[in-house]
Amino acid sequence: MRHFPAELAQRFASRLRVSLCRPRPGDAALPDHAREGGSAVVEFTFLALLLMVPLVYFIVTVGQLQGGAFAVVGAADQAAKVFVAQEDAGRARAAAEQSAALTLADYGHPVERATVDISCDRADCMSAGATVTVTVNLTVPLPMVPFGDSLRLDAGRLNASASQLVGRFR
Numbered sequence: 001m002r003h004f005p006a007e008l009a010q011r012f013a014s015r016l017r018v019s020l021c022r023p024r025p026g027d028a029a030l031p032d033h034a035r036e037g038g039s040a041v042v043e044f045t046f047l048a049l050l051l052m053v054p055l056v057y058f059i060v061t062v063g064q065l066q067g068g069a070f071a072v073v074g075a076a077d078q079a080a081k082v083f084v085a086q087e088d089a090g091r092a093r094a095a096a097e098q099s100a101a102l103t104l105a106d107y108g109h110p111v112e113r114a115t116v117d118i119s120c121d122r123a124d125c126m127s128a129g130a131t132v133t134v135t136v137n138l139t140v141p142l143p144m145v146p147f148g149d150s151l152r153l154d155a156g157r158l159n160a161s162a163s164q165l166v167g168r169f170r
Helices: 006-019 039-084 089-106
Strands: 114-120 131-141 154-165
Touching: 039 089, 039 114, 039 131, 039 154, 089 114, 089 131
Parallel strands: none
Antiparallel strands: 114 131, 131 154
């Protein structure tokens, strides 16, 4: 078996320490980047957490708002279609509100955070040619916030309107 001379082993150990960024104490001959001793991993982890957590939260919030926008548009459209398909105004209003609530629930939004307003351009909403407009308002809460309901922290308020004509033949 061959033995390395002591000087060769010492030079090998010194170069290995430099390549692993592990200088000996008091070693001033090393460049500045080698004296930092592996703090880049700590800095990268800290900065990644500091920058990525708000970015991910922002993306989730924008997704909630986009889902809410789809929900109010779909709810207003379906409620207006259901309203004009009914025979009398009382049942039409109840059916439209139920349709809007069902559509919002399909998108995962609670009915308690929404309001449905129905208006007509005539006194008799069920007369042929009348225009019925349904407006749905929805408050979208901030995602993943504990006690968000009691603090009233909302990401946004969304609304959408849809109009339908009452047909001559039903």
